[in-house]
Amino acid sequence: MLDAVRYVADNGVKWANVPTSIPPYPRVHAFARRWQVTGRLAELHDRLRGKVREKEGRSPDPTAAIVDSPSVRAAANIPRPTSG
Template sequence: MPAWLEGRGGIAWRAMPADFPGWARVYAFFRRWRENGLVTEFHDRLRGRVRERARCGRRSRRRGSSTRSR
């Protein structure tokens, strides 16, 4: 479930931003994606990208700090 839609009482599907399609249409897409394993796949891919960028950031900071200290 998308974190930005979580509320205290669960998902606030009816509180979609005004520029989104109607909540029922958005939920229908989400439900199909979830049933077909796409939500998990999207999450896994996004997590992989975030981790890769974090690794790249650490590598460049290490290189940058070693050249600055000389």
């Protein structure tokens, strides 16, 4: 089941397009949905991130974040001081 979830996430395919070597997609999708609703997918992601960071010799938890907003050209009728 986990391989199927990883396959969909990694390849960006639809659930119906997973290979036949993976269990039927309705069953896998139900598991993935349940894991998402209960927070298990987020927990799995956080644990794996921590393991990768430790393997690289870093702290398991990130200590900083970068927040960036894209620069978008505003319409001509929007005042310059109020646009980003």
